[in-house]
Amino acid sequence: xxxxxxxxxxxxxxxxxxxxxxxxxxxxxxxxxxxxxxxxxxxxxxxxxxxxxxxxxxxxxxxxxxxxxxxxxxxxxxxxxxxxxxxxxxxxxxxxxxxxxxxxxxxxxxxxxxxxxxxxxxxxxxxxxxxxxxxxxxxxxxxxxxxxxxxxxxxxxxxxxxxxxxxxxxxxxxxxxxxxxxxxxxxxxxxxxxxxxxxxxxxxxxxxxxxxxxxxxxxxxxxxxxxxxxxxxxxxxxxxxx
Numbered sequence: 001x002x003x004x005x006x007x008x009x010x011x012x013x014x015x016x017x018x019x020x021x022x023x024x025x026x027x028x029x030x031x032x033x034x035x036x037x038x039x040x041x042x043x044x045x046x047x048x049x050x051x052x053x054x055x056x057x058x059x060x061x062x063x064x065x066x067x068x069x070x071x072x073x074x075x076x077x078x079x080x081x082x083x084x085x086x087x088x089x090x091x092x093x094x095x096x097x098x099x100x101x102x103x104x105x106x107x108x109x110x111x112x113x114x115x116x117x118x119x120x121x122x123x124x125x126x127x128x129x130x131x132x133x134x135x136x137x138x139x140x141x142x143x144x145x146x147x148x149x150x151x152x153x154x155x156x157x158x159x160x161x162x163x164x165x166x167x168x169x170x171x172x173x174x175x176x177x178x179x180x181x182x183x184x185x186x187x188x189x190x191x192x193x194x195x196x197x198x199x200x201x202x203x204x205x206x207x208x209x210x211x212x213x214x215x216x217x218x219x220x221x222x223x224x225x226x227x228x229x230x231x232x233x234x235x236x237x238x239x240x241x242x
Contacts, residue, residue: 015033015114016116017031017034018030018031019036019037020037021037021041021044023041023044026044026100026119028040028100028117029117029119030104030108030117031114031116032108032111032112032116034111036112040104040108043103043104043107044104047077047099047103047104050075050077050078051078054070054071054074054078057071058071061092061093063093064092065090065091066089066090067082067085067086067091068085068091069082070082076103077100078092080099080102080103080184080186081095081096081186083187084098084184084187084189084191085190087190087215087216087217088193088194088215089194090190090193090197094189094190094193095187095189095190097119097121097160097189098119098122098158098185098186098187098188099186100119101117101118101124101158102124102158102184102185104117105125106124106156109126114126114127114128121136122158122185122188123160123185124158125156125157126155126156126157127155128152130149130150130151130152132148132149132150132238132240133150135147135148135222135224136177137163137177138163138176139176140224140225140226140227141227142176142227143176143177146229146239147238147240148179148222148235148236148238149236149237149238150236156183158180158182158183158184158187158189159180159181159185160182160185160189160191160192161177161178161180161192162189162195163178163196174200174201175195175196175208175223176224176225176226177223178195178196178199178221179192179222180220181218181219181220181221181234181235182218182219183217183219184217187215188218191212191215191221194211194215195208195221195223196208199223199225201225202225202226202228205223208223208230209230213233218233220233220234221233222235222237
């Protein structure tokens with residue numbers, strides 16, 4: 001069993017080769033059985049170009065904080081982002097990090113049985129073995145003390161995080177961490193944003209869990225606010241240490 005943690009300096013995974021790919025704002029940390037940096041760079045360019053070209057023609061896709069109907073000729077990644085936004089009732093760009101991780105990861109998986117693509121705390125994971133995904137939750141006493149146990153047979157899987165106290169992503173809430181699991185990393189990303197927007201105090205955790213239950217494609221959620229935690233769905237927690 002190997003360990004993967006949501007923050008890059010926590011990633012161990014000694015069985016895999018690691019490399020970074022950066023294209024403008026997209027900053028991917030990738031692990032695979034072989035070095036696929038050139039392929040990954042081409043894929044990051046490809047999907048960023050598709051998004052940027054669509055946004056040039058439809059600027060609202062970039063700025064809307066609500067779901068949008070996309071054009072019939074929209075690229076697949078745009079349509080998946082729009083679908084995720086509809087499920088979570090957020091703007092389509094709320095799913096961009098997860099979507100890029102997923103689309104790049106899916107193609108890299110053709111060349112490596114194990115692929116981990118991390119994009120700003122949002123993860124696409126395809127694994128042949130059990131892995132532990134550690135949880136960083138800011139100043140919460142639970143930060144770095146617990147992790148998700150993911151069996152290889154459960155992957156590919158999106159594991160995406162939203163926080164109102166860590167990082168620069170837009171959140172209207174104050175959750176230390178909302179982690180969502182979904183077969184679609186785009187859905188997981190959008191859902192984490194929507195749930196995170198609800199969490200301002202520990203008493204809001206139950207409302208966040210109820211929202212997660214209503215979202216099609218969401219298989220599990222962990223919500224951490226201060227020293228309180230709420231868990232729902234196909235989630236297995238393990239004690240970890242930094």
